[in-house]
Amino acid sequence: MKFIKTNLIDAYLFEPDVYGDHRGFFMESFNAKVFEEQGFSFKFIQDNHSLSAEPGTIRGLHYQLEPYAQTKLIRVTKGAVYDVILDIRSGSPTYGKWEGFILTEDNKRQLLVPKGFAHGYCTLVNNTEVQYKVDNYYSPDHDRGICWDDSNLNIDWPVTNPILSEKDEKHPHLNDIQSQFIYIDKE
Numbered sequence: 001m002k003f004i005k006t007n008l009i010d011a012y013l014f015e016p017d018v019y020g021d022h023r024g025f026f027m028e029s030f031n032a033k034v035f036e037e038q039g040f041s042f043k044f045i046q047d048n049h050s051l052s053a054e055p056g057t058i059r060g061l062h063y064q065l066e067p068y069a070q071t072k073l074i075r076v077t078k079g080a081v082y083d084v085i086l087d088i089r090s091g092s093p094t095y096g097k098w099e100g101f102i103l104t105e106d107n108k109r110q111l112l113v114p115k116g117f118a119h120g121y122c123t124l125v126n127n128t129e130v131q132y133k134v135d136n137y138y139s140p141d142h143d144r145g146i147c148w149d150d151s152n153l154n155i156d157w158p159v160t161n162p163i164l165s166e167k168d169e170k171h172p173h174l175n176d177i178q179s180q181f182i183y184i185d186k187e
């Protein structure tokens with residue numbers, strides 16, 4: 001079991017212990033105590049599960065405004081994604097920076113996305129299923145996005161012509177939003 005720092009402050013990759021045997025495998029996909037021991041204080045209260053039928057589907061980049069901002073713990077249970085997080089916390093040393101990660105059903109990596117980050121992913125194979133825990137309820141009124149192809153961000157998505165929801169075709173650029181999130185130095 002490992003927590004790996006990412007290049008973006010407060011975001012982590014989590015690698016659970018996986019016990020394989022002749023039947024298959026077992027893993028604790030989430031254990032609250034393990035996260036508490038790392039000093040995380042969030043409590044997950046909603047589980048989400050989505051399927052994208054086609055490779056090259058991008059969902060994102062999404063976040064919710066306060067008081068409905070969400071910490072997310074993302075994993076892939078079928079297929080594979082290129083998962084991207086973007087720090088949108090004013091005053092953060094990594095504000096405006098993004099990082100991408102391959103999450104697959106085989107590598108079982110989980111991405112811990114803090115509040116104040118926009119999040120999105122591109123599916124890499126057919127019928128990819130993503131499951132994630134969140135620590136705040138969905139609120140359509142607080143649901144916001146940043147456009148996936150913001151030219152200032154230059155995210156290296158694996159596709160140029162993705163399948164998108166109607167909503168995801170219309171998000172603003174990062175430079176056109178006033179972020180309400182403020183970075184708090186936890187060190």
Ligand SMILES: Cc1cn([C@H]2C[C@H](O)[C@@H](COP(=O)(O)OP(=O)(O)O[C@H]3O[C@@H](C)C(=O)[C@@H](O)[C@H]3O)O2)c(=O)[nH]c1=O
Pocket residue numbers: 048050059060061062063072119120121137138165167
């Ligand atoms: C996210 C969400 C959506 N919904 C509904 C609203 C809508 O009718 C339908 C589809 O919603 P969306 O198009 O927003 O789903 P989707 O584009 O998959 O949204 C998700 O994208 C990824 C990248 C995230 O990070 C998530 O937090 C979430 O924003 O599901 C809920 O009922 N609860 C939820 O928590």
